[in-house]
Every structure is written in C-alpha cells, then in structure tokens.
Amino acid sequence: MPKTPSSTLAIELRAVSRRFADPGGRTVGVHPTSLTVPQGEIHGIIGFSGAGKSTLLRLVNLLERPDAGEVIVHGNTLTRLSAAGLRQARHRIGMIFQHFNLLHNLTVADNVALPMRIAGADPARIRERVQVCLDFVGLAEKADVYPGRLSGGQKQRVAIARALAPEPHVLLADEPTSALDPRTTLDLLGVLADANRQFGVTILLVSHEMEVIRRLCHRVSVMEGGRIVEQLDIADGRIPEGSQLASWLSDFGAVGPAASPSPTTRPDAAATPHHFALEAAHA
Amino acid sequence: MLETLIELAPEILKATGETLLMLAICLSAAILIGGALGLLVFLTSRGQSLERFRAFNLIANGVINVVRSFPFIILLVAISPFTRVIAGTSIGPLAASVPLSIAAIFYFARLIEQTLRDLPRGVIEAAEAMGASPLQIIRHVLLVEARSGLVLAVTVLAVSFLSYSAVAGVVGGGGIGDLAIRYGYYRFQTDVMVITIVLLIILVQSVQFFGQWAARRVDKR
Numbered sequence: 001m002p003k004t005p006s007s008t009l010a011i012e013l014r015a016v017s018r019r020f021a022d023p024g025g026r027t028v029g030v031h032p033t034s035l036t037v038p039q040g041e042i043h044g045i046i047g048f049s050g051a052g053k054s055t056l057l058r059l060v061n062l063l064e065r066p067d068a069g070e071v072i073v074h075g076n077t078l079t080r081l082s083a084a085g086l087r088q089a090r091h092r093i094g095m096i097f098q099h100f101n102l103l104h105n106l107t108v109a110d111n112v113a114l115p116m117r118i119a120g121a122d123p124a125r126i127r128e129r130v131q132v133c134l135d136f137v138g139l140a141e142k143a144d145v146y147p148g149r150l151s152g153g154q155k156q157r158v159a160i161a162r163a164l165a166p167e168p169h170v171l172l173a174d175e176p177t178s179a180l181d182p183r184t185t186l187d188l189l190g191v192l193a194d195a196n197r198q199f200g201v202t203i204l205l206v207s208h209e210m211e212v213i214r215r216l217c218h219r220v221s222v223m224e225g226g227r228i229v230e231q232l233d234i235a236d237g238r239i240p241e242g243s244q245l246a247s248w249l250s251d252f253g254a255v256g257p258a259a260s261p262s263p264t265t266r267p268d269a270a271a272t273p274h275h276f277a278l279e280a281a282h283a
Numbered sequence: 284m285l286e287t288l289i290e291l292a293p294e295i296l297k298a299t300g301e302t303l304l305m306l307a308i309c310l311s312a313a314i315l316i317g318g319a320l321g322l323l324v325f326l327t328s329r330g331q332s333l334e335r336f337r338a339f340n341l342i343a344n345g346v347i348n349v350v351r352s353f354p355f356i357i358l359l360v361a362i363s364p365f366t367r368v369i370a371g372t373s374i375g376p377l378a379a380s381v382p383l384s385i386a387a388i389f390y391f392a393r394l395i396e397q398t399l400r401d402l403p404r405g406v407i408e409a410a411e412a413m414g415a416s417p418l419q420i421i422r423h424v425l426l427v428e429a430r431s432g433l434v435l436a437v438t439v440l441a442v443s444f445l446s447y448s449a450v451a452g453v454v455g456g457g458g459i460g461d462l463a464i465r466y467g468y469y470r471f472q473t474d475v476m477v478i479t480i481v482l483l484i485i486l487v488q489s490v491q492f493f494g495q496w497a498a499r500r501v502d503k504r
Binding site: 061063084086087088089090091093095097099101102103104105106114115117118119146148166172 | 403405406408409410411412413414415416419423424427428430431501502503504
C-alpha cells in the first residue's frame with residue numbers, strides 16, 4: 001500500500017521567491033510561493049517551460065537560494081543554516097536529474113557509495129547500503145560496470161540508488177524521465193513508486209509530462225508564470241473536471257512541447273499509482 | 284656523426300640529465316602550485332561553489348595573464364635578480380629552473396582551469412546537492428571526472444617546457460638546448476645540432492605517447 005500521507009510535513013516552502021534574468025534578458029523565476037508536502041506524499045509539479053518548476057524544486061535543497069522566504073525540510077529551516085549545517089541537511093535530501101549526472105569515471109557501486117562517502121559514513125555501512133540500493137533498483141550485477149556501458153534507463157536507476165543510499169527523508173526529482181522513452185519511463189515510475197512505498201521517502205517531482213504526473217503522484221501543483229495556480233488531488237489518477245489542468249489537457253493534449261501521447265496508456269486510465277507500481281514491479 | 288656522438292657522449296649525457304632536472308623541478312612546481320591555483324580560479328569563477336570569492340578570481344586571472352604575456356626569454360632575464368636570491372646564482376640548470384617554474388606555474392594554472400571548465404556542470408551540481416564541501420568536490424568530482432584531461436594537460440606542459448628549457452640554454456642554463464647552441468650553433472657543428480634535435484624529438488615523442496596512453500587508461504567515459 002502507498003504509505004498514507006501523514007500529517008507531519010516533509011517540505012514546507014514559505015513565501016519563497018527567486019528572480020533572475022534568463023539568457024534573453026527577461027526576468028524569470030518564482031514569485032512568492034508557498035507549498036507544503038506531507039511526509040510520504042508523492043507530489044508533482046507540472047507546467048509549461050519557463051513556468052518556474054525546476055527553480056521551485058531547486059529552492060527546496062537551496063541549489064537556488066531564495067531572495068526571500070523560508071525553506072523547511074523535515075523540520076529543519078534550511079534558509080537559517082550555516083554552510084556546514086546546510087551540507088549536513090543535504091545529506092538526507094536525495095536528488096535525481098534529467099541527465100542523470102552520474103560520475104563516468106566511477107563504477108556503478110562507487111557512484112552509489114559517493115553521497116555516503118561525502119557524508120562520512122562508515123565503510124561497512126556504505127557497502128551494505130550500496131548492496132541494498134542496487135538490489136532495489138535491480139542492478140546488483142552491474143556493480144562493477146562503468147556508467148558509460150549502461151542504457152539511459154539503467155543510468156537513471158543507478159541515480160535513484162545513489163539518491164536512496166543515504167536514506168533520505170526527501171527525494172527531489174527534476175524531469176527524471178524526460179530523456180527516456182515511454183517504456184523505460186514506465187519502468188522508472190514503478191521504481192519511484194516502490195521507493196515511496198518501501199522506504200516511505202517523500203518525493204517531489206517536476207515534469208512536463210502529464211502521464212508521469214498522473215500515474216505517480218498523489219497530489220499535483222500546477223505552475224504558470226512563476227506561481228502555483230492550482231493544487232489538485234489526483235491520487236485516484238483522475239484529473240478533476242473544470243480544473244486548469246483539465247482544460248490544458250483538452251487544449252494541448254499534453255502539457256509541454258516534448259510530451260506525446262503515450263503508447264502505454266491503458267483503458268483503465270484510472271489506475272491508481274499503487275496499482276501501477278505493482279504492475280511495473282512485476283513486469 | 285658516430286664519432287661525434289661517441290666523443291661527446293659524456294657531454295650529451297650530462298646535458299640530458301640537466302634537462303631532465305630542470306623539467307622535474309618546473310613540472311613539480313607547476314603541478315603542485317599551478318594545479319592548486321588553477322583549481323581555485325575555477326572554483327571561484329561564476330556559478331561555481333566558491334563564487335563568493337570572485338575578487339580572488341579576478342586578481343588571479345589578471346596575474347596569470349600578465350605572467351603569460353612575457354616572452355619566456357624576457358621573463359628569464361627580467362627576474363634574474365629574484366633568481367639569484369632563490370638559487371644563489373643566475374647560471375646553471377638550478378638557476379634556470381626558477382624562471383621555468385614561474386612560467387610553468389601560470390601556464391599550468393590556465394590549462395587546469397580550462398580542463399575543468401569542460402566538465403558538465405550537472406555532475407558538480409549533483410555533488411553539491413549531496414552536501415559536498417568544496418574540498419570534497421575537488422577530491423571526489425573534479426579530480427575524478429577530469430583525470431584524463433588532467434593527464435593530457437601535464438603532457439602538454441611537459442612538451443612545452445622541454446622546449447622552454449632549451450631557451451634557458453641561451454643564458455647558460457645548461458641542458459640539451461645549451462649543448463645545441465654551444466656546439467651546433469656557435470661552432471657550426473651541424474652533426475651536434477642534428478644529434479640534439481633527434482634527442483629532443485625522441486623525448487617529445489615518448490612524453491606524448493606515454494601521456495596519451497595514460498589518459499586513455501584512466502578515461503572510463
């Protein structure tokens with residue numbers, strides 16, 4: 001069963017804002033925005049390019065420093081921490097990226113071990129966690145291979161194992177499937193749903209692909225022009241009628257330029273994230 | 284030519300030893316000091332983790348450019364008072380190592396900075412997201428991901444400074460270049476000139492071959 005979102009907050013953004021000039025000279029970013037994500041929830045952020053989705057995500061672990069507002073993760077007010085305190089807090093915030101960002105000169109096992117080495121974990125504990133996390137993503141036999149020999153989907157699995165190794169409270173996912181084909185995307189969403197279910201890790205995921213959001217997320221925040229314009233409960237896989245998101249879907253068929261009708265769409269379009277996760281896991 | 288070779292063998296051996304000594308000193312200085320300087324210049328550049336020390340970046344960049352503007356032979360002469368303080372003399376291979384080291388430090392700093400700039404930003408960002416300190420980013424990311432580029436940078440450095448060390452011969456620096464000038468140029472002994480050039484070609488080829496082999500070996504990308 002998906003871990004029931006508890007009342008404790010995993011992520012709390014209080015009126016955070018971040019403005020900067022894009023390469024074309026226009027000001028972009030995030031207007032003062034608040035967002036709360038309860039522990040155990042899978043929360044999606046969707047919107048068109050330039051809506052501020054990725055900036056909002058990167059504000060959570062302070063890869064982007066907010067101009068104003070507060071960021072609280074697992075009860076820790078990150079915006080008030082010293083540089084050393086922030087590094088400490090980041091040890092328990094995992095992150096995965098569109099382009100995986102693995103180290104190509106390290107083996108798969110060493111990539112997974114890296115965040116724990118950085119956190120100064122005990123070597124025996126690191127070995128144990130590397131084994132557990134590689135088993136979890138189904139790549140235990142690739143431990144000694146270099147990432148250059150892996151497919152895109154396998155690379156992202158390694159990145160997930162790496163993010164999970166230090167037992168994070170929160171996993172941030174920045175367009176994690178946007179560089180992958182639909183079938184691989186589906187597999188990977190299964191891995192993320194499993195991680196949420198088995199380890200109770202809260203996931204905040206940015207995507208412009210409606211299918212990804214609909215299949216995986218319990219709730220979704222819709223962003224436009226640097227603001228969250230609506231929040232929807234989509235735990236049952238349905239987009240509420242009359243919502244902004246529903247109207248975008250009917251206007252564009254999908255949100256964002258790269259999204260195409262997914263061949264994996266099944267008649268039971270109302271499959272819950274939970275169902276979906278089970279199917280993917282047994283595929 | 285063979286006779287000359289046999290006759291001058293002790294001289295050639297001595298000159299080769301001096302050249303290797305000058306190279307060893309200036310390469311070590313460049314890798315240790317220039318390497319550290321290059322890393323710092325990279326880390327303090329825009330968008331990197333020590334961006335807040337931009338002032339250092341601007342000053343260091345300026346100094347690197349100024350030193351690199353000097354034609355080597357001018358640098359050699361210009362800093363000879365400083366050389367005398369450090370080495371106690373301004374002639375011989377040890378003295379020549381002082382200007383060679385200074386030129387090599389700033390040359391290598393720039394090479395390293397440019398090599399690191401080729402790294403994808405995302406990998407460094409991933410390490411920052413893991414809570415890596417600047418030192419950990421250097422050790423676990425920069426030196427790991429850029430290692431084949433760094434080996435090639437050392438190769439380029441070694442080849443360039445083998446040639447610079449010959450310039451030091453002009454002012455009595457010793458080494459293979461000194462031999463070429465004394466016998467080959469001033470005494471019109473073309474065979475000595477040929478021998479020294481062949482020797483230099485062999486040295487350069489070996490350094491280049493070994494450098495490329497090592498770079499390939501450490502590159503798993």
